Amino acid sequence: MDKSVLVIGGGVAGITAALKLANSGVRVVLVEKSPELGGAVVSYCCKATEQCNKCSVCVANQKMEELWSAPNLSLFTSSAIGKVARGEGGFHITVTRKPTYVDDNKCVRCKLCTEKCPTKPSSIFLPPPHSPLQSYVIDTDRCLYFQSKKCKLCQEVCPAEAINLSQKAGEENFQVGALVVASGFSPFDSSRKKRYGYGVYPDVITALELEEQLRIEGKLSRPSDGSQPKQVAFIQCFGSRDAHVGNNYCSRVCCTYTMRLANLLKFKHPDSSITIFYMDIQTFGKEFEQFYQQCRQKIQFIRDMPSLIQQDGDNQLLITYQDRKEGKVEQSNFDLAVLSVGLCPGEDTEKLVELLGLQTNEHGFFKSLSPLQTNETEAEGIFLAGTCQGPRDISESVAHSLGAAEKALAYLGAE
């Protein structure tokens, strides 16, 4: 059998599995649908205060750097799995690649294309440093070549011959011995729970939006008027442990990330007051209980799921909840409400399930062979890694992907 593996998904899980396999002497094809590697983690912010709070967001960046010097590894970004056929010698897979026009493997980031581009501002550019996309992109709406086929200056000046404006969507065929699925998760669709006013009131945001704001701007401001919020509410279990939306499971990561975010906000803005509305706090793993006890000293915890979020005349949010100590319905004002969105099955799960002949479990994640064999699937030679199998935090995803790599190696007999 051919000692090669195709990894679907270039997030932390996919990268970890790919690196491990490549370093073990297996030929690896890594397929990622977006133009850039890193997956969900690249939009998260570092949660360090005066000390590291072990959120592991830096892992992705480090892993990606390792990827550049890995042997036996071909990367396919902006690509998707087209056809899969099982046959002699393993899997025959067709990968379709959207045109990117700039080959990131060749690009040396010399800036020459940006400098020479006749449009002002340049229509070929490197996105700002905080953007998850860190390779040169062409704005096809402004580029003269795509408007009138007139200019090919960037392609001509590129010393690395990394630019190909006439690139077409390509198809490549691979024959591999095994598959690792690491297609990740999707955050819960916040517009599904209307009572919390997401999408209606600008100051109701998701935790992901908060992460991104902190990553890019390094500080917190209200989307409505740009002021710094004094009263911040976090609402837990948004889309998790909720039979009404069909998510009869705990997403595991939300209590952890919320407390780290709340801790970070309190550190950055000591005068702000932070409230966490919750059902049950999920502490597990190393030293997290101690972290929770520390958080209780500076953050208010209210044990109730609010019934309604409204906006009053002064541009303030009004959250209705029940005070269980007093047994009364209360309403409190907040400047900002953050919804701690849960982890849902990845958007490509169904498509991949069909292509690969797999199954989903009762929650819609990929179904593993048994509760203890979380890497294996019912299909021989296809292995699962990371959050595509169920909610996991970053370090658990890394360990799970190593397991997938091990199982794939054993299957190939590559040891």
Next chain:
Amino acid sequence: MAEEKRIGLFLCNCGGSLNAHLDLKRLKEYSQGLLQVVYVEELRTFCLPEDSQRIASIIKKENLSGVVLAGCPHRNSESIASAIARESNLNQHLITFAPIREHCAWAYPQRETATLKAEKMLASAVARNILLHPLEEEELPAEKSVLIIGGGIGGIQTALELSRMGFGAIILEKKPHLGGLMKGTAAPFDSVTQPLELISSRIETATKDPGIDILTSSELIKLEGEPGRFQAHIKQKGKKKTITAGAIVAAAGYLVSFPKESYGFPLSERVITQSQLSAILADEKKTQALLGGDKGKGKNLIFILGMGGESTPLTTAFALKVSSLIKEKYNWNIFIIYNNIKVAGEGLEALFRQCRSQGIILLRYDESRPGFTVSKEKIDIRLSGLLTSLEKEEEVTLPGHLMVVEERIEPEPDFENLAQLLGINVDPQGFLQKDNPHLFPIATNKAGVFVMGSCHHPMLLPFIMEEAAATALHIAEQLSEGKIRVFKERAMVDKGKCTLCLTCIRLCPHNAIFYDRAAVISEALCQGCGVCASECPAEAIEIRNYTTHQLMAEIGVSRKAS
């Protein structure tokens, strides 16, 4: 003074784009005037294979013994250097970089200033390169067997995975039999896995496996050596023996204890711990005697969680599974009293809901903790602040006829000793510590020693199985083909200067230093971090290619150049 070097300096104009920012012609002339520089060339893009090949051929033609690449701090610099090294047979550690693109060309608006700074950087890079020594890698023979400490499910599973990959495994268990904590667990893990069946079948497979040796009633008393060939001194039933192993895995378990002070009353016939109940459930007769017949009619069986600190998914899972099982078979009113229900594990939230629909009553308390009154027939549990009715509630008293209390999960008391023997760290709670749980799960501060499973922190079964696979893979990668790669003489000890003050031995974060009339640094354990070199009061230790002499030369020349 060492013999003259022949240094080649390559300037990259980054596809011509640097000409606008730097006077490369002047830099070329300047470089030619630098000491021991025999060859200078301007290239367009040395990150591309064609240029790397050209550099390699020039190294061979000009017989260069050092190379400085002046250009960008390229994300691929290491692989470029290794590609050039491979082609030219020049040691990779003699190829250095001077990042004049980011540090000069792009940093200064004026060409003149940028060029001046670039001159200094080139002079510095050359001055250091003159003093560099090659750093050789060496392959040492490695034992293809692994010592696993702990014969619980984690240890056994790791041994099985290793054996499947062609490695030998030796399981060291201090108790007279394998099985660990799982041996006393009767609670089903899920609909298909019965822990007792699982552990017995795994023990059976491991016992039959010719690649796995099992040493029961044994413990580690001393560990010597380095990755690839550790010498483990073992005591088995009073007899001592020595085992050679390529790597060590700590797969110990944890301890459970009843936190009496949190409840205010002792264990009794009416108050049993989760592990006591578990042991009873494993025995059909005892189960009948405790729960069967009419024993439960009109009586309350109470599970209580979260009294001695936060509950964990492990103990919560036990309470949910067992209560669901008892409710199905026996005639008891079951209550689960909790603070935070820990459902962060696959299927636990669904189980929580199933318990409710089975008629198990789940009550939660908050800051006001339950109070207890113990009498002969029953235990009265006083609860307040738990009802969801909108009126301010009063206290409720619930009579308990059988109470199952949660135990506190604690590190084993010998972890500290074990950590010391292995040369690894413990965390503030006393569990074994990994080096970086996020980046390198399983690895510890000491090369060749790994930590997996519940001795790091108590974890649910699927995660233990995942870690077992990951551990086996890590080890297979390092010891494959019975060889281990190490850097030769990365840290150097000047025996004449060493006063044996042991500072380095105490401070080495990787426990890589020993002594034998002077400090001795293990090449296989050393990670080249440089802590010993910077702390040695006698300045007897230096890290190859980061010696004081080399660094001073680098700094000194740039000062002179101004």
